Amino acid sequence: MNSMNNYLTVSSVRSGSIASEMEIEPGDRILHINGSFIDDILDFQYQIADEQFTVFIQKINGEIWELDIEKEPGEDLGIELGQVSAQGLKRCRNNCVFCFVRQMPQGLRKSLYDKDDDYRLSVTQGSYITLSNLTEKDFLRILRLHISPLYLSVHAWNPAARKKLMKNSRAALLPEQIQRLVEGRITLHTQIVLVPGYNDGEILWDTVNHLAELYPSVQSVGVVPVGLTKFREGLPLLRTVTRKEAEMILEEGTKLQETLRQRTGKSLVYFSDEFYVLAGKKFPDRKLYDDFPQIENGIGMASKFQSELAKLWSQIPPKIAGKRIHLITGVSAASFFRSLAADLSFVQGLELIVHEIKNVFFGETVTVAGLLTAGDIAGQVGNIEGEEFLVPRVMLKADCHLFLDDYDIKWLERKINGKAVIVENKGLSFLQAIFGRDFGGADNE
Known part of the structure; x- marks a missing residue:
């Protein structure tokens, strides 16, 4: 059996998954699978690739559970792990002149x-x-x-x-x-x-x-x-x-x-x-x-986005109830979205305002949207009087709604007096966010 000091911790469990049905919970420790050591995420993935296996779990209360699991080929357990290995990450040993x-x-x-x-x-x-x-x-x-x-x-x-x-x-x-x-x-x-x-x-x-x-x-x-x-x-x-x-x-x-x-x-x-x-x-x-x-x-993000929009363009309604939407973006993508806003000007009732945010926090040589902070957005957008604003998902931490400066989306909503709509970098998500309706018949994966 694996050492009790050598384990991986469950960080989240997908609802309806095998792990959820087996009552595995965040905080549980995976000790070993089929008697094999589980030192890192790769050991875990290789061991659960089989269709039948036995997992030993240590619950938060200290109990040891032995779970016999059967699954379909290719089916996952629905578990996210809290670390890549029991020993931690392999750290960078370089001192790159450009290290961010x-x-x-x-x-x-x-x-x-x-x-x-x-x-x-x-x-x-x-x-x-x-x-x-x-x-x-x-x-x-x-x-x-x-x-x-x-x-x-x-x-x-x-x-x-x-x-x-x-x-x-x-x-x-x-x-x-x-x-x-x-x-x-x-x-x-x-x-x-x-x-x-x-x-x-x-x-x-x-x-x-x-x-x-x-x-x-x-x-x-x-x-x-x-x-x-x-x-x-x-x-x-x-x-x-x-x-x-x-x-x-x-x-x-x-x-x-x-x-x-x-x-x-x-x-x-x-x-x-x-x-x-x-x-x-x-x-x-x-x-x-x-x-x-x-x-x-x-x-290729911009080209993919453009091609997705092209597939959906015929479904854009020519007229909507009066609506003004604010789009938050960085310097690099600003001209692209201003051009897109001009292309959408044929839609009666729609006003799309592009806010080109300069990166004061890191310096204006940083122009990508993914490195913008809530503080810079708030300082440059001002009061939008309760209207919607689109925030690209890339600006936020992957597992929550935090910006790089640790302010969350709710803080930004309060600061600029607006309602945030988080948008994936896909043409489909963009149009659905603007028009508040489904667009079908296009592959936007």
């Missing part, structure tokens, strides 16, 4: 300062890892269990350039580490955070080309511009990507995508929406993004 955690002010919630670099979160949640903290035991486990896909922060293929960026001698081991994963038939999604002066120019295209050569093991290469806040005291002097640089990167990148499509049938290399905003270019057709492998990285 090191650019945050003091006083925010503790979890925002966690520098995880954990391969178990990569395969279960799509978190990007650097490989620089992996032990030989970790590598062997990844290969033995075929832990795939993994999401890798590459940044630079050149060992010296990567070491300079990440300030860790082990960062230089990347080429041989990736080759080892490729030989183990591990699927990889990779990203490059572009830092002018460090990994741009020849280094960028050398990195992209090396990764593209590893297709089909490497299934995507995402390129995103560095994000810099005003809290960089004691950190290296960096600058953001210029408009001219964004134009040149997209020009060269478009040519490469065309070549790769001929060779692989897909674009393979994708550039974040911010590059198109910086360059003042229209977002490309959604087909360029294939199956949107890096949409959570801000790559």
Whole structure:
């Protein structure tokens, strides 16, 4: 039996699930399954993959329950775990010159300062890892269990350039580490955070080309511009990507995508929406993004949103009862939504007001909506006299309605005297929020 000090804790149980029927509750401890140690979330997932198994649970009152479980193939238990392992997260050992955690002010919630670099979160949640903290035991486990896909922060293929960026001698081991994963038939999604002066120019295209050569093991290469806040005291002097640089990167990148499509049938290399905003270019057709492998990285969001709206456009009513709605967004997406508001101006009775919020909290070089705070929104929107305002889900903590500055949605409602409507980044959700009715006949997944 597993040590009583080695367990995973249940954080939530889905209503109507197997776990709910077995009376498993938040706070219960999972001790072992079929007599096997459950050191981390991967052990848990592998053990519950069987159709029949026995779980030993320690209840909050100290009782030990033995639960015999039968389930259908592929059916889950409905359990969310409170930690990735009994020993905690694998921490980042890098000191990247562009690390966003090191650019945050003091006083925010503790979890925002966690520098995880954990391969178990990569395969279960799509978190990007650097490989620089992996032990030989970790590598062997990844290969033995075929832990795939993994999401890798590459940044630079050149060992010296990567070491300079990440300030860790082990960062230089990347080429041989990736080759080892490729030989183990591990699927990889990779990203490059572009830092002018460090990994741009020849280094960028050398990195992209090396990764593209590893297709089909490497299934995507995402390129995103560095994000810099005003809290960089004691950190290296960096600058953001210029408009001219964004134009040149997209020009060269478009040519490469065309070549790769001929060779692989897909674009393979994708550039974040911010590059198109910086360059003042229209977002490309959604087909360029294939199956949107890096949409959570801000790559292809706008194109997907546009295509979803196009499918639903014919269902938009030409007239509604008088209604004014406020849309909250960041600087990057403001022109996109202003254009959309103009397109919707044919709807009689609708007034859509776009509020472009500048990021005073982190600094105005941070332009994405996901890093806006409630304080900045309240300070720039003012009193909207009880009207509705749309808040993109990306602004809020995943499991609750907290902004980055720890104010919740109710606080913001009071400060601006409005009624919040939280909207997912989908065309369907957007239109339903505006018109208060269902829109059918379109796949918006």
